[in-house]
Amino acid sequence: MISKKAKYALKALKVLAEQYGKGPVLISFIAEKEKIPKKFLEAILLDLRNNGILQSQKGKGGGYLLRIPPEEVKFSKVLRIIDGPIAPTLCVSLYFYGKCEDCVDEVSCSLRLVMEKWRDANLAVLDQTTLKDLLTAQHPGLI
Known part of the structure; x- marks a missing residue:
C-alpha cells in the first residue's frame, strides 16, 4: 500500500499537470482543491522540488510548477x-x-x-x- 503522503503527492502532481504550461500554482490552491493539509503539502512539494520534479517561484505570482512535462513523470x-x-x-x-x-x-x-x-x-x-x-x-x- 502506498502511504497517505504518496497519495497526496500524486494528487498534487495531478493538479500541477493540469496547469502545466500556465505558470506557477499556489500551494493553497492545490491544498484546497485536493483537500490536503497545507503544512503537509508544503513538505511533500519540497521533497518533489529537491528531487527535480518541481520548481518553485517566490514572490507575487509565485508557486510551484512541473520542471518536466507530465508525460515524463513516472x-x-x-x-x-x-x-x-x-x-x-x-x-x-x-x-x-x-x-x-x-x-x-x-x-x-x-x-x-x-x-x-x-x-x-x-x-x-x-x-x-x-x-x-x-x-x-x-x-x-x-x-
Missing part, C-alpha cells in the same frame, strides 16, 4: 521519492538494495524469487504510468 519515481523502495524486500530493490539479515544464500532463496516477481509486476505498471495518464484516465476520481 509514478515509480514519485513513489520512490516519497515512500522509498518499491520492492517488497530490500534484497530485490533496484535502488535501495540491502542484504536480508537472516538469509544464508540469496542465489538459492526461493522467497527472493517470489519477491522479484512481485517487484517486476508492480514496476511494469508504475514505470509505464505517468502524470499524463492521470489527465487522460477514463475513470473520474482515479485518485
Whole structure:
C-alpha cells in the first residue's frame, strides 16, 4: 500500500499537470482543491522540488510548477521519492538494495524469487504510468 503522503503527492502532481504550461500554482490552491493539509503539502512539494520534479517561484505570482512535462513523470519515481523502495524486500530493490539479515544464500532463496516477481509486476505498471495518464484516465476520481 502506498502511504497517505504518496497519495497526496500524486494528487498534487495531478493538479500541477493540469496547469502545466500556465505558470506557477499556489500551494493553497492545490491544498484546497485536493483537500490536503497545507503544512503537509508544503513538505511533500519540497521533497518533489529537491528531487527535480518541481520548481518553485517566490514572490507575487509565485508557486510551484512541473520542471518536466507530465508525460515524463513516472509514478515509480514519485513513489520512490516519497515512500522509498518499491520492492517488497530490500534484497530485490533496484535502488535501495540491502542484504536480508537472516538469509544464508540469496542465489538459492526461493522467497527472493517470489519477491522479484512481485517487484517486476508492480514496476511494469508504475514505470509505464505517468502524470499524463492521470489527465487522460477514463475513470473520474482515479485518485
